[in-house]
C-alpha cells in the first residue's frame with residue numbers, strides 16, 4: 001500500500017512538471033491510465049491525478065485572482081510537496097519563528113504544505129489586525145479530513161464558521177462568560193485543595209494529580225459530576241478517545257483520507273483498511289464520551305428528588321423545554337458538542353500548563369521561595385489563598401504569566417482559515433488559506449522578552465514590585481471571534497492550583513541514592529498540546545503544613561488549611577431552606593457536599609453559616625461533629641454529612 005502511494009506521489013510530481021503545457025491535463029490523465037495496469041494502482045492513481053489537476057487549476061486561478069498583489073514572503077516550494085521539507089514537523093512553530101529572520105523583516109509568511117496554503121502571523125499586532133479587526137474573513141477553521149470519521153467533530157473548536165458553530169458557542173458562552181464563570185471559583189479552590197492532598201500523599205504521581213484536577217473542574221462545571229480519583233468510567237472514555245483520535249489530527253494522517261476518501265469504504269480484509277478500523281474505534285469512544293455524561297445528567301434530573309443538579313448541561317436542558325421540537329433537536333446536538341468541547345478544551349490545556357509550572361519550579365527554586373515569602377507576608381501561614389487575596393499577590397501573578405509565556409501549551413493556537421481572499425498590508429491572502437497565529441514567535445520576541453528562553457517572572461513586574469501591563473494571556477488564548485471562550489475559567493483554575501501549591505509545597509530536584517541532586521534536560525510531548533514529559537523531582541509539603549491538621553474546622557470556625565479531617569453538621573430539617581435561585585432544597589440528608597462552601601458555626605455555636613450558589617445561609621444546628629482522620633481525604637475541605645463523630 002505504501003509503495004502504491006509512493007508511486008502515486010512520484011507520478012503526481014511528473015504531472016506537475018508537465019503543467020506548463022496547455023494540453024497537459026489530458027496528457028497527464030492518459031499517462032496515468034497507461035502507466036499502471038493493476039486495478040489497485042488505478043484505484044489510487046485516477047483520484048490522485050484528478051486531485052493534481054484540481055490543485056494546478058486552483059493555483060492558476062489563484063495567480064489570476066491576485067491582481068498583482070504579492071503573496072507574503074516565504075521559502076520556495078518544491079513541486080507537489082510545497083514547503084513540507086522546510087519545516088520541522090515535530091515543532092513547526094520553531095521553524096516558522098526562525099524563517100522570520102530569513103525572509104526579511106516581514107512578520108507574515110506564506111508557505112504551502114502539499115495543496116494547503118498557510119499564512120503565518122509571527123507578531124501579536126498582525127494577529128490582532130487580521131484575526132480580530134477583520135474577523136468576518138478570518139474566523140473559519142481549515143478542513144481536516146479525519147475530523148468526522150474519527151468522531152472529532154464532537155469538538156466545536158474545529159467546526160467551520162457558520163450557524164451551527166454560532167449556536168454551540170452561544171450555549172458555551174452562557175456558562176463560561178466572565179461573570180458566570182465566577183460561580184465556579186469556590187469549586188475550583190476546593191479542587192485545588194484536594195489536589196494538594198493527593199500531591200502530599202503520592203507526590204510521584206504529580207502528572208496524574210494535575211490531570212485529575214483539570215478533569216474534575218471541567219466535569220463539575222459541565223455535568224456536575226465528581227470523577228473518582230482512579231478508574232473513573234467517564235474520564236476513561238475521554239482518555240481512550242484522546243488516545244485514539246490524537247494521531248489523526250496530524251497532517252500525515254489526514255492527508256491520505258483527504259486524497260483518497262474511498263479508504264473509509266474498503267472492506268476490512270483489503271490492504272489499507274486499517275485507517276477505517278482506527279476511525280471506527282475512535283468514533284465509538286467519541287460517542288461514549290459525549291453521550292454517557294449527558295445521559296447521567298438527564299437521569300439525575302429525572303430521579304434526583306431533593307438533589308439539585310447545577311451544571312452547564314442541566315441548565316440548558318431546563319432552558320430548552322420552552323423551544324419547539326425542531327429547534328430542540330438542533331439545540332440538543334449543539335449542547336452535546338458544547339459540553340464535550342468544554343471538557344476537551346479544558347482538560348489537556350490546564351494540566352499541561354501545570355506541568356510547565358512544576359518544571360519551572362523544580363528548575364528555579366528561588367522563584368517558589370520568593371512566592372512563599374509573598375504569600376506568608378500577605379496571607380499568613382495558617383490560611384490558604386482565596387480569590388480575594390489575588391490582587392495582593394503580584395509575584396504569584398507574574399509566575400502564572402511567565403508559565404504561560406515560557407512554554408505555551410498551544411504554540412500555534414488553533415489554526416484559523418479565510419472565507420474570502422484579502423489584501424493585508426499590500427499582501428495577497430488567498431481564500432481558504434490556513435492562518436496560524438504563531439504564539440511561540442510572540443512569546444520568543446527578544447525585544448519584548450529579553451532572554452526569552454529563560455524563566456524570569458520578574459519581567460512582568462515594575463521596579464516597585466507591582467505588575468506591569470504586559471499580559472501574555474492576550475495572545476495565549478487566541479484571537480477574534482474564535483478566542484478561547486473558556487479563558488476566564490482557565491485563568492481561575494490556574495490561579496487556584498498554582499497559588500495553593502505555592503502556599504503549601506516545596507519543589508526540588510530528586511536525589512540519587514548518594515543524596516546528590518538528579519539534574520535533567522527536560523523533554524517535551526507535542527500531541528494535542530506541547531508540554532513537558534514527566535521529569536524526576538521531589539515535591540513535599542512545607543514544614544508548617546501538617547497532614548493531620550484540620551482542613552476545615554467547623555467547630556472552631558477555622559479557615560481551611562490542610563488535610564485529613566471530616567466534619568459533620570446536621571441541620572435542623574424543620575428549617576429546610578428554599579433558596580430563590582433554582583430548585584434548591586438544603587436540609588438533612590442532603591448528600592451534595594459541594595452545594596456548600598465556607599461552612600462554619602457562628603459564635604454561639606448554635607447556627608451553621610454557609611454559602612450555596614453564592615448566597616449565604618444561616619441555619620440552626622441539631623448536631624455538629626468532627627472526626628480527625630489520619631489519611632488524606634479528598635473531600636476534607638467541605639461538608640460531609642456521611643460521617644458522625646463526637647457530638648457537640
Ligand code: HEM
Pocket residue numbers: 156157158159169172176341342343345346347349350353409410413414415416476477478479480481482483484485486487489490
Ligand atoms: C491554559 C488553558 C487554555 C489555553 C492556553 C487555551 C487556549 C485556547 C486557544 C489558543 C484557542 C483557539 C483560539 C483561536 O482560535 O484563536 C482555544 C479555543 C477554545 N478553548 Fe481554550 N484554552 C485553555 C483552556 C480552556 C478551557 C478551560 C476551556 C473550557 C472551559 C476552553 C475552551 C475552549 C473552546 C470551546 C475553544 C474553541 C473556540 C472556538 O473555536 O470558537 N479552553 N483555547
